[in-house]
Amino acid sequence: MKLLTHNMLTSKCLKGVNVGYPLGIVAKDVKVLETEFNSEFVSRIIPKLDWDTLWNAADSIGHAGDLPRAVCDDYENDVEFLKKVHHVLVEVEVIEGELVCPESGRKFSINKGIPNMLLNEDEL
């Protein structure tokens, strides 16, 4: 699970949970895989991100590095900034661990990079 995916996941589907966002991350195995940088993609995805969620997620697994706490102005032209965002969004990957519902504490396992958001019948 990459942090861009984490930015879009919620546990709201759980009975009694209102927002379920952002999910906590308990990382047991994190891998960093270098991928081709595409500045256009990163520039275009930034407006869709919940930045605080991204920063906190990166920080919680020890990969915030020098990622700024806020999106800088004129980010489209700031290649250094875009490269940092690229790294955190798509190069850092949680292979084994758990996602944690912020309201109920319900844990969702991440196995071989695949989060399991499936619920039991009594949780719906």
Add this chain to the structure above:
Amino acid sequence: MDTPSLSHLSKIEYDHVYEPAEDTFLLIDALEEDLALLQNIKPTVCVEVGSGSGIVITAVAKALGRTSFYIAVDINQVACKVTQKTAQLNGTDVEVVAMDLMSGFHLDNKIDVLIFNPPYVVTPSEEILGNKMYGDLTRAWAGGERGREVMDQLFPKIPDILSRCGVFYLVVISENCPEDIKHLMNDLGFIMHVVKERKVRGEYLLVLKFTRK
């Protein structure tokens, strides 16, 4: 659009995961026909619901490349693993999450391309939940009454899922009453287009596309 290789899959996987068939290939043909349009809307997030073998989202990821992010979801955990493998072996980057339809997504109009080849076969309603005899696979095709019970759960969420220029691709058969789907989606603010249709062994397949009015 290149058809991804599935040579890593065998009978063992196909006991649990839907093997690509005419409906799958019609969907890939439709996406190929629309490739220029897809490139034109410059998607950043493409999602396939019920990715099964992973052949469709992998084909899309191969064709559109690194200008977008790709996520596949499936309720069947074997399908999730198989999708991940298909993407990897074909040199693409596809994120995989196990969930029921879009239930685990924070829905706020971020998805530019949504693809769904749903369980559309008309069956008794109870078959949707799968049964022990058929294992996970029943859920890949059992659609309940009019074959609509699963896809009908997703339709009301489309307005919150798709981005402004977003597009939703859906495979149906004539028994699913496409005209009724057209009216339903019209009420939700979407126009329906028929991208492809083909009659295969008594099944009349259509690939529908929905865009905002």
